[in-house]
Amino acid sequence: MASRPSLTPRAIARRVKQLTTLQYQLRIELKEVQPLVWRRLLVPENVTLVNLSVILQTAMGWHRGHLHEYVVGRLHYGIPDEDWPDSEPVVDEHRVRLNTLIDSGARRFKFLYDCTCATGRHPKL
Secondary structure, three states: OOOOOOHHHHHHHHHHHHOOOOEEEEEEEOOOOOOOOOEEEEEEEOEEEHHHHHHHHHOOOOOOOOOEEEEEOOEEEOOOOOOOOOOOOOOEEOOOEHHHHHHOOOOOOOEEOHHHHHOOOOOOO
């Protein structure tokens, strides 16, 4: 028998907030792969980029074992690493939400997974 959801005022308010949060629909495509591999996802508008990376990797069946980085326009977002500085500064993805990027006019972005070969960044040993 399935359990019933909690009917406390706090639980109801939390559920209403979840159901009424604005969402973005994302179309994810893998580049340079034939046949085309893609996913359509609904994500909360206020998701941080670090949490979005978990969503993207899970949707693609990846196991989060590699570095990743977002490229939005000329900016790079990811996990800054003082031991391996890039020619392009990396903005901390923990501090950026998707709706902030959308509000600034971004409509497309790249998500680089296993980006040690793409950017020259290396994992910490």
